[in-house]
Amino acid sequence: MTENRSDEVARGRPREHRNPLPGLPDLRRVGANPDFWYPVALSRGVRSGRVAATAFAGERIALFRGRSGAVHALEDRCAHRQVPLSMGVVDGETLRCCYHAWAYRGDGRISQIPYLSKGDGRPPRGVRAYPVREAYGLVFVFPGDPERAAVTPLPDVPGFASSKYRTMTFSRTVRCHYSFMHENLLDMNHQFLHRGVVGRLQPKLLAYESGPRSVEARYLFTHTGGKRNRSAGLLAAEGIGGRASSDVMTIRTEYPYQTLDLVPEKADHPALRLWAVYVPEDAEQRTCHAYGLLMIEKPRISAALHVAWPFIRHFTERVFAEDRMAVEAEQRAWDEQGEDRNHEVFSLILDVRDVLRTNGVPLGPAATANARACDTRACDDLVP
Known part of the structure; x- marks a missing residue:
């Protein structure tokens, strides 16, 4: 059931404050639910006839693209x-181990052991294969129950296939629990962090709704002064022409994904759309890989966006770098303190924490041991 917070926001009366500690599991010890499709690589990073290493929550995965062009995902160990x-x-549609050339099909079964003769020991069946799909220029795997993969849809990314938008893809490792990333994007009260890039922005929470799997917030953004990077205007209501107006930003966590739509004043569709997901890499889930698709509306003069593209990317990288600095500092504090000592007062963030807790899965006691055993970092920034 969806709960609308617009009335209490309008009245300026926040909900009763809930202490996030007593009686509630520490969110930073809650794992990402594996029964969803998660990107683990950029499609262009898995070249034909090549193998790429990646991971989901401490499970090391080997991706390879066979002769047919299809990508396969196998447990990253030879049996x-x-x-x-x-x-x-x-080798064609199989993957041969570099050591003894055991050959594996895309379903994980062993198809050949070159030197095996009749009467030799019985070979193992193979290794785990993950359901895999390609979409939006990303390679998705389903790390959970494979029987659920067929009935679980890929995330919907409106605007990606539209000729009205041009898409910028992001793939970055962030050394923090994925929940910090959800909170960072939803809580637009942190704009002071970006004051050197966007100037003085005044976000006003207009309303928000929460439900069992989602939280959606709408903000009104007004630029109140200060030096503003020109690319910030290109991404907002000023557009290529530089006119001034306000923007309405809608941000949504629909577990486990996030979206953001920015609609300029008097416009009837977004000028900017973002889809993002934060994929845990290590068993303790203190490091995640952020994948993002930023879709920017093309102006009437399409060449203008082409010229501005490098500057827009530089601007977005600067904002992301500042956000990463903050969330990684939050993670370091958690590591030092050994628990979540946050004293959150914003009911919107308390709600998204509830969504992440109830839809996530507990991290087992073996997580720490597994994280130490899984010491490879080959999955960091698969494509530079």
Whole structure:
């Protein structure tokens, strides 16, 4: 059931403050639910006939693209001597371990052991294969129950296929629990952090709604002064022509994904759309890989966006770098304190924490041990 917070926002009376500690599990010890499609690489990072290493929550995964062009995802270990299959060689539609050339099909089954003779020991069946799909220039895997993969849709990314937008893709490692990223994007009261890039922005929370799997907030943004990076105007209501107006920003966590739409004043559709997800890499889930698709509306003079593109990317990278600095500092504090000592007062963020807790899964006691065992960092920034 969806709960609308517009009345209490309008009255200026926040909900009764809830202490996030007593009686509630520490959110930073809640794992991402594996029963969803998660991107683990850029499509262009998995080249034909090549292997790429990646991971989901401490599970190392080897991706390879066979002769047919299809991408396969296998548990990154040979069933023989446990050597990573990501060190292997693609042979047609199979992946050969670099050590003894055991060949694996895309379903994880062993298709050949070159030197095996009749009467030799019985070979193992193979390794785990993950359901895999490609969309939006990303490689998605389903790390949970494989029987649920067929009935679980890929995330919807409106605007990606539209000729009205041009898409910028982001792929960055962030050394924090994925929940910090959800909070950062939803809580637009942190604009002071970006004052050197966007000037003085005044965000006003207009309303928000929350439900079992989602939280959606609408903000009105007004620029009140200070030096503003020109690219910020290109991404907002000023547009290529530089006119001044206000923007309405709608941000939504629909577990486990996030979206953002920015609609200029008097416009009937977004000038900017963002889709993002934060994929845990290590078993303790203190590091995540942020994948983002930023869709920017093309102006009437399309060449103008082409010229502005490098400047827009530089601007977005600066904003992201500042956000990463903040969330990684939050993670370091959690590491030092050994618990979540945050004293959150914003009911919107308390709600998104509830969504992440109730839809996530507990991290098992073996997570720490697994994280130490899974010491490879080959999945960091698969494509520079």
